[in-house]
Amino acid sequence: MIKNDYIPPVYIQIRDILIDKINSGEFKKGNQLPSEREISETYKISRMTARSALTQLVEMGYAYRVKGKGTFARLPKINRDFVNLCGFSQMLKSKGIKPGNKVVKLGILEANKKIASLLETTIGTKVYEIVRIRYGNNIPLALEFSYLPVRLFNDLFRYDFEKNSLYKVIEEKYEYKLKYAKQWIRITTLNSSESRILKVKENTPAFLLESITYDMDDRVVEATRSLNIGERTTFYTELWPNSEK
Amino acid sequence: MIKNDYIPPVYIQIRDILIDKINSGEFKKGNQLPSEREISETYKISRMTARSALTQLVEMGYAYRVKGKGTFARLPKINRDFVNLCGFSQMLKSKGIKPGNKVVKLGILEANKKIASLLETTIGTKVYEIVRIRYGNNIPLALEFSYLPVRLFNDLFRYDFEKNSLYKVIEEKYEYKLKYAKQWIRITTLNSSESRILKVKENTPAFLLESITYDMDDRVVEATRSLNIGERTTFYTELWPNSEK
């Protein structure tokens, strides 16, 4: 169907080789990775391409550079105790809270300006909309809007998102490997319909989470907008210095 | 004193020119920026250097790329990057925002239950209190309370924290190497005195940030409580899949 003979760019291939070696322990935390020139010789590629691969590692948190010394392995950024890439349910479960899910709307719509800009596509593009209420121990926590380009997901609605995690479907059924997500967090207040759905009073302060999820080819596969009731939400995160040591 | 003859690399200069044009509204959100080739011709630089400048914009959230179409402006709000420990001022600087600082209170007090538990010490321990207003481009952004154990910092108040970064003093003058910080984020509303200090109206929604900073020996060197005006703050973070599992 669509590119079943797809070969990733060289710098991505080298990146993945190095990631494997870090994950397998061949390069341990703090170990020096092969230099740019060294990599270019081993794989018979140009130094700039080797550098691109290393840049990828740095961006993904697998390495850091020190001028004049070298590039060093690091285990990727720790603790996204934030709503993380494994999804909402799994995060709550890890805290011993019973997750819940109710789909309140499913549909296909044409991207307006806002959604188009989040999905980095053009206005009018067809997108799936999934609206869910998120529960923790049966208490409403958040109202979540998910948007996915129709062209990437054929017949998405055959899956039941009260039973299946959206991320699982994306990764296992459609085989998009998710790389990372960008997330912005703001404060807002709930309007009348939002507060009615979540059964709290109008103008309740809430976190507004907007996130964009990218796959390994840096395509936007999903955009979400989530309203988390302020008084029922605490985010926890750990901050580390940029270059570790 | 600090390298007044420093000339930034070309791609940084071009980056800053473009950021200025985005901030000034010459390029509005969604507008197409000059193409890589166009930039390289205007400034008489190579295309790859122009590309580096645009890559910087993308990484800083000022732009996004669409293959085959072009690079488009996007207007980041004041973002707080989670993934660093470098402190408030440096964070704003890296986004091209002029940081500001006003100390509104300096003192030594005895830890109450709350502060004692944050600093992992006993009630009654002597602690420095530093209260500061944080500005970005001269607009009040946050009210920040810092607490440090007196026993770790001899004569701390000889330093001027409107001129010196607290983290710099801790690391350079007292030579504590900072390892990491834990941070909790909640929503609150400003009470009358807080809102008066920040010059906003009472009950304005705000982020409540509480953090604890550890040094290399896992001693708590600082605890902070920060009230960030909700409508002037956006947190930005990147989420990566957990390496475990």
Added chain:
DNA sequence: AGCTTTAAATGGTATATACAACTATACCAT
């Protein structure tokens, strides 16, 4: 032994070039 100088290795910046992949448009043939 202790110091300075030199050289090698590393990442950082910059140029020039080429082709691939994708988008939008114009134009033409059916």
Added chain:
DNA sequence: ATGGTATAGTTGTATATACCATTTAAAGCT
């Protein structure tokens, strides 16, 4: 009207080369 083709413009990938700045270690000198 529909579909194909050509073309120009864009970002994406890749090569080859050059020089700079920083770090480290070896070499040389006093």
